[in-house]
Amino acid sequence: MHWQGKKMARLSLLLAVAVLLGYVEAVIPVSVGVPGVKLGLANCALLFVLYAFGPAEAALVSVLRTLIIALLFTNLPMLIYSLSGALMSILLMSLIKRGPFSIYGVSAAGGMTHNLTQLLAALIVAGLTGSTPSFLLTYASLLILCGMVAGFVNAFLASVLLQRISPEALSGN
């Protein structure tokens, strides 16, 4: 990863978009009845970076986005959840991308991993006092389902963007 001014400017722009998308979602929440579940529109921007630039750039944008969101809007415990979710998700997406999957499979796997990692982090950090095993299993199944659906939606949005905006023009070569 060598740094050119153009590339840095473009990644910064996409980082700003990712932060903004997360903020828009926090201001206008779309609830589907499952607590903690949202569309995760910011992932759309991250997918764009992953496909137009690469895994390293996507991981960088993802971590920076999480830090900025935490600094601006939330607190330390939230940072642990979101950072673990973001890191695991980008790691798995980069791995799966090498397989026979398109952006849809990659995004769905990422969404699911993001959700399940946060649940795991919540279990470790907060102990989720009082939750029964049956609740955790049911919740995990809903998180897998929602992560997959949200992943497909984000993949569709990102694929439209990637087709309209030439990746070559953006990657700064």
Place this chain on the structure above:
Amino acid sequence: MNPTEELKFKRADGMLAAALLLAAAVLFTLGGFLQQSEAGSDKRVRVYRDGEEVLDAAITEELNTPVFSEDDGENIISIRDGKVCVESANCPGQDCVKMGWISQPGEEIICLPHKLVIRIEGGEGDVDALAR
């Protein structure tokens, strides 16, 4: 690989989606089963003689005990495998014995001659627990 190829839904994506759906379904079903056993574990068997509680036992227990009432009345109450019944009784009608096993919250076995009520309380779906 042609970059636009990566943007089209592929068979592998469908298979991944199917696998995730299956995993979610399995977890959901497992959760449902677990919830049932969790709800069942706090069910209690309560026996009332003339409105007064004489026995209180968890339905998970294994128990075989007589409950005595006036005029030498005797009902042998048996709790086993999450169910309860009156095994034998010396009442004239034997209705309580004929009622057999009960296991659901709210179900009752009644022995009128001995003024005995055997009821399953607690657990999910119990009207009393809901009203409380």
